[in-house]
Amino acid sequence: MFWPAPMYLPLLVSAVLALVAPWVGRRMPPRAGAWAMVCAAVVAAGTWLTELAILAFTAVGQLPLVAAQGSWSVTVLAAEDPVSRTIAAVCAGVVPVVVVSLTAASWRRGRALVGAWRDYRKLAAGGDLAVIDDPVPAAFAVLGLPGRVVVSSGMLRVLDAPERQALLAHERAHLRHRHHLFSLMLHLTAAANPLLRPLERAGAFAVERWADEEAGVAVGDRSLVARAIARAALASSRARQAALSATGGPVPQRVRALLAPPMPRRDGVAVAFTVLMAACCASLAITAHDTERLFEAAMHAHTTATHLRTR
DSSP states (O other): OOOOHHHHHHHHHHHHHHHHHHHHHHTTTTHHHHHHHHHHHHHHHHHHHHHHHHHHHHTOOOOOHHHHHHHHHHHHHHHHHOHHHHHHHHHHHHHHHHHHHHHHHHHHHHHHHHHHHHTTTTTTTTTTTEEEOOOSSOOOEEOOSOOOEEEEEEHHSSSSSSHHHHHHHHHHHHTTTTTHHHHHHHHHHHHHHHHGGGHHHHHHHHHHHHHHHHHHHHTHHHHHHHHHHHHHHHOOOOOTTTTTEOOOOHHHHHHHHHOOOOOOHHHHHHHHHHHHHHHHHHHHHHHHHHHHHHHHHHHHHHHHHHHHHHO
């Protein structure tokens, strides 16, 4: 007998993970929090999409044409299936919508990244730095091989020399740690599961805070970084898609965090977070195993019936 509770458990656990992850990630140091939230987003979105596909297939598998290809008994599958036909049908409709949403988000973000790289790859640069003649204050990092830190002449004019050093250290931290990939994963998982949108925002903030702290280490003065990003944010009047900017995220919160003592490690929080992600994966594995047993029983019934008819 197959019970319905485990079949829906992955959806429940992934929803809990999606809702808890932003709260937990904000209580970890920025680097650890960014990693934790990206991992949680991937686990929650993967569990969500896989579970939807499993639930949908319990209904699709009862179609005579599909059952004939799989060599299982529709009667046994329908009798033993713990999933409501209505729920399975809804899941079957949601799966293609999620796939289309994920594909569209991948295309848009990928095109933006490639477009930014094409726009700035030919700029004359000293090392990884490219200065553009633009009176509008702007500074951002563009992913590529190599990546570029792009800063406008307008931004250079509003900052003094130490602040410029802090700002460039922030942008170089984005390039060094491939923060564009963190942002990409957070964006795509949120496109797959709307419950992950708060996690996308919290993860993006953690990425900016990570770069802030790296810049603080590089220049040896966290308060200088706070002053640099505050002045840069006040001076900036536009943002660039697919580019990580020092003025991204809630700047007042970032400034307050830099002026406060660094956040201590919290191993207990990290362990609890890891356990929750493991529970999410385990619940999906249990559901997949139960679904496999369900179809094995239907296949065995089909084989037995075929054998009796041919005797």
